[in-house]
Amino acid sequence: MSGHDATAELTDRVREATGRGTALRIAGGDTKRFLGRDVPGEVLGTSGHAGIVSYDPAELVVTARAGTPLREVEAALAARGQRLPFEPPSFGEAATIGGTVACGLAGPARVAFGPLRDHVLGMRVLTGDGRVLRFGGEVMKNVAGYDVARTMAGAFGTLGILLEVSIKVLPCPRSSRTLSLVRDQSEALAELGRLAGRAMPLTASCWTGGALALRFEGTERTLDEVQRRVGGTLLEDGADFWRSVREHTHPFFAARLPLWRLHVPAAAPALPLRGEPVIEWNGLQRWYALDTTTVHDVASAAGGHATLFRRAGPADAVFPRPAEPLMRLHASLKKIFDPAGILNPGRLYPDL
Amino acid sequence: MRPDSTLLRELRAALGPEAVLSSPESCVAFECDALTAHRRTPDLVALPGSTAEVQSALRIAAVHRVPVVARGAGTGLSGGALPVEGGILLVLSRLNRILEVDARRRLARVQPGATNLSISEAAAPHGLFYAPDPSSQVACTIGGNVAENSGGVHCLKYGLTVHNLLELVVATWDGELVTIGSALGEVPGLSLLPLLTGSEGMLGVVVEATVRLVPLPERVDLVMAAFDDVARAADAVGRIVASGIVPAGLEMMDGPALRAAEAFAHCGYPLTATALLLCELDGLDHDVQAELDEVTSLLERCGATSVRVARDAAERSRMWSGRKSAFPAVGRLAPDYYCMDGTIPRRHLATVLARIGEMSREAGLPVANVFHAGDGNLHPLILFDAGRPGELERAERLGADILELCVAVGGTVTGEHGVGVEKLGPMCTQFGPAELEVFHAIKRAFDPEGRLNPGKAVPTLARCADYGAMRVHGGKLPHSHLPRF
Numbered sequence: 001m002s003g004h005d006a007t008a009e010l011t012d013r014v015r016e017a018t019g020r021g022t023a024l025r026i027a028g029g030d031t032k033r034f035l036g037r038d039v040p041g042e043v044l045g046t047s048g049h050a051g052i053v054s055y056d057p058a059e060l061v062v063t064a065r066a067g068t069p070l071r072e073v074e075a076a077l078a079a080r081g082q083r084l085p086f087e088p089p090s091f092g093e094a095a096t097i098g099g100t101v102a103c104g105l106a107g108p109a110r111v112a113f114g115p116l117r118d119h120v121l122g123m124r125v126l127t128g129d130g131r132v133l134r135f136g137g138e139v140m141k142n143v144a145g146y147d148v149a150r151t152m153a154g155a156f157g158t159l160g161i162l163l164e165v166s167i168k169v170l171p172c173p174r175s176s177r178t179l180s181l182v183r184d185q186s187e188a189l190a191e192l193g194r195l196a197g198r199a200m201p202l203t204a205s206c207w208t209g210g211a212l213a214l215r216f217e218g219t220e221r222t223l224d225e226v227q228r229r230v231g232g233t234l235l236e237d238g239a240d241f242w243r244s245v246r247e248h249t250h251p252f253f254a255a256r257l258p259l260w261r262l263h264v265p266a267a268a269p270a271l272p273l274r275g276e277p278v279i280e281w282n283g284l285q286r287w288y289a290l291d292t293t294t295v296h297d298v299a300s301a302a303g304g305h306a307t308l309f310r311r312a313g314p315a316d317a318v319f320p321r322p323a324e325p326l327m328r329l330h331a332s333l334k335k336i337f338d339p340a341g342i343l344n345p346g347r348l349y350p351d352l
Numbered sequence: 353m354r355p356d357s358t359l360l361r362e363l364r365a366a367l368g369p370e371a372v373l374s375s376p377e378s379c380v381a382f383e384c385d386a387l388t389a390h391r392r393t394p395d396l397v398a399l400p401g402s403t404a405e406v407q408s409a410l411r412i413a414a415v416h417r418v419p420v421v422a423r424g425a426g427t428g429l430s431g432g433a434l435p436v437e438g439g440i441l442l443v444l445s446r447l448n449r450i451l452e453v454d455a456r457r458r459l460a461r462v463q464p465g466a467t468n469l470s471i472s473e474a475a476a477p478h479g480l481f482y483a484p485d486p487s488s489q490v491a492c493t494i495g496g497n498v499a500e501n502s503g504g505v506h507c508l509k510y511g512l513t514v515h516n517l518l519e520l521v522v523a524t525w526d527g528e529l530v531t532i533g534s535a536l537g538e539v540p541g542l543s544l545l546p547l548l549t550g551s552e553g554m555l556g557v558v559v560e561a562t563v564r565l566v567p568l569p570e571r572v573d574l575v576m577a578a579f580d581d582v583a584r585a586a587d588a589v590g591r592i593v594a595s596g597i598v599p600a601g602l603e604m605m606d607g608p609a610l611r612a613a614e615a616f617a618h619c620g621y622p623l624t625a626t627a628l629l630l631c632e633l634d635g636l637d638h639d640v641q642a643e644l645d646e647v648t649s650l651l652e653r654c655g656a657t658s659v660r661v662a663r664d665a666a667e668r669s670r671m672w673s674g675r676k677s678a679f680p681a682v683g684r685l686a687p688d689y690y691c692m693d694g695t696i697p698r699r700h701l702a703t704v705l706a707r708i709g710e711m712s713r714e715a716g717l718p719v720a721n722v723f724h725a726g727d728g729n730l731h732p733l734i735l736f737d738a739g740r741p742g743e744l745e746r747a748e749r750l751g752a753d754i755l756e757l758c759v760a761v762g763g764t765v766t767g768e769h770g771v772g773v774e775k776l777g778p779m780c781t782q783f784g785p786a787e788l789e790v791f792h793a794i795k796r797a798f799d800p801e802g803r804l805n806p807g808k809a810v811p812t813l814a815r816c817a818d819y820g821a822m823r824v825h826g827g828k829l830p831h832s833h834l835p836r837f
Binding site: 056137221 | 455456457458478479500501503507508511512514515524528530531532535536537538539540541542543544546547549550551555567568569570590591593594595596597598635636637638639642695696697698699724727728729762763764765766767768769770771775779782783786787790791793794797798809810
């Protein structure tokens with residue numbers, strides 16, 4: 001297809017940095033720099049390593065170089081009636097497919113189609129000591145070798161520079177409808193609980209400002225029936241609403257306070273925190289704009305954890321820390337892929 | 353080899369005398385999994401009845417520096433549970449309880465020895481089921497499913513085991529417990545769950561699994577289409593997927609396979625067909641109706657000689673019965689059969705099937721094809737007679753050739769059965785030394801002394817060097833005329 005293969009240049013840069021022991025801050029479109037701890041070091045840009053390598057709608061797979069703009073991938077899929085199932089946020093026009101996979105973020109549709117890593121089939125990566133490795137492939141079913149590719153997804157570049165990713169895609173729905181129901185927080189959570197037990201084509205849910213928005217997808221006849229059963233009012237600009245939730249352009253996210261992302265059991269009741277959250281993923285993901293660190297305790301008391309998604313200034317702890325035995329495995333894996341520790345050091349944790 | 357008497361005494365003290373087998377007569381029942389060409393009577397079989405006993409057994413093994421091979425129901429097809437010399441075979445089938453079904457959170461927490469089907473049975477009263485359904489689902493255990501990342505006929509829509517797992521409690525090589533993943537489905541830090549899934553018992557022993565449940569579909573329909581040309585059937589598969597429909601299952605059988613299945617199960621397959629497609633659609637009533645209309649007209653446009661929709665659940669299960677019994681049905685055609693498991697990009701279905709036909713004729717061994725066409729996962733069944741000198745070796749060579757063909761067109765040597773001991777050689781075709789070295793390093797990170805299922809799943813570089821020497825004919829790689837991508 002088209003684009004530029006910069007594997008050789010990137011490999012040279014990495015080998016040279018390894019030699020000097022210089023840390024590298026990996027950047028695609030640099031749209032998600034706000035997420036995670038600050039990384040010292042030189043910027044290693046991947047946006048020059050771009051282009052869709054292969055895409056055949058009959059395979060339900062797209063393979064693209066890491067620096068390919070996310071919107072280019074999405075446009076190529078849309079032209080053939082397909083999409084990225086995990087509806088990733090871009091947080092800016094410049095977002096790349098590599099950065100998207102490295103950060104592992106999914107949008108509203110995660111509730112129906114699962115997390116980003118579920119859709120990763122394979123990748124080519126550049127390790128911290130300049131090895132170019134290939135894991136997984138371009139087929140749906142592949143159990144040869146350990147599943148390194150899915151472990152790289154969401155690793156924020158700490159295990160390797162993604163060079164090329166193969167992603168499973170899905171057809172776009174025939175039709176989509178967003179219904180809005182007036183509910184307070186507890187009522188909304190109860191409503192979502194009732195929906196969870198039924199075979200409904202629910203592909204997004206969001207409670208904000210006293211209203212529960214539900215997106216359903218399927219044929220018009222199915223959606224008519226869903227609307228009869230669920231009730232509520234039709235949200236005319238549904239697509240705009242979901243985009244604003246996904247991209248954090250919704251007014252809720254304009255607050256100047258630190259933004260916390262909580263992952264708690266979907267059935268957890270309203271949390272004892274100040275202010276009203278935005279609740280997504282049927283209750284699993286809850287956003288709070290709050291200037292307090294008690295969030296961690298509240299999240300863990302509810303059986304979950306909290307991430308400081310957007311911060312006002314430098315912060316030492318952004319992501320919650322896994323248990324110590326797991327941290328030791330993190331360190332061992334880091335050593336395998338980045339023995340000199342030069343790839344995005346400290347982005348996830350100070351010691352990784 | 354006689355097990356060390358201290359080792360035996362300590363295991364009996366920890367697990368109870370009846371839970372440790374050491375006599376060859378009782379151990380021989382565990383000599384192989386479903387890949388029966390590879391057998392070894394285990395020296396010692398331990399059957400723990402609790403997580404604590406699994407931990408004890410691992411601690412004792414670590415102290416005595418003996419290897420441990422975990423085993424579920426022994427239905428694996430790649431020799432992953434083949435006992436190793438001087439080791440303990442850790443059989444987890446007694447740990448078979450469903451611990452919890454949470455309908456609100458759509459999950460079930462189960463012990464590793466629970467059968468795949470028992471999870472769906474426990475979830476059914478809540479209108480839910482566990483989606484991955486390997487053909488051995490009546491017997492195979494969830495622990496084994498995790499070890500192999502098992503699939504089934506519904507992967508195209510519902511995914512493999514890895515897509516349906518939330519959390520694992522794993523006993524490490526030295527008996528410690530770690531929790532990998534989370535019932536939330538979101539974890540801080542690196543995602544280790546995919547690394548453990550499909551790791552063939554090399555990284556840890558699963559003692560508890562939390563799996564995702566999905567709602568039972570409102571409506572299910574099954575379409576059967578016959579073709580007089582394999583290429584046309586393969587083309588229809590691609591067109592269905594490209595049309596925006598994701599079938600719950602999309603299966604294909606070639607002439608020999610469908611005739612064997614019909615003779616075995618009397619399921620109404622058209623005997624004159626060259627290829628048969630089974631396409632299952634599920635979901636909400638109106639959606640399924642729309643897809644059904646589209647699929648049937650598409651199949652007709654693709655040149656199907658007959659298209660039939662099952663009238664009711666009874667006819668549907670009869671149509672499926674042939675496909676589900678295809679392996680034993682084909683098995684009746686020859687004294688032995690050897691089942692392969694390569695996956696290829698769908699666009700190469702027709703050419704790869706044609707090439708397998710040529711290779712089968714060259715090798716003088718018949719091959720029947722029955723496979724998951726929707727996700728390109730082939731199961732060529734090589735028919736042979738192990739009683740005839742040299743025929744097993746010829747069958748294995750043909751199998752390796754077929755797997756190399758799959759890799760050459762951009763596929764993989766195993767879609768869902770795992771590498772085990774069977775595909776160590778073909779792994780050398782799919783991965784280079786640098787990737788294999790990473791796999792060995794990952795193994796060391798989890799199991800520094802190499803006690804868990806040693807020698808399986810990842811070939812040593814020395815083995816690959818030998819394999820390469822054997823497989824390169826006249827200085828040329830096999831299929832050198834094929835473009836590599």
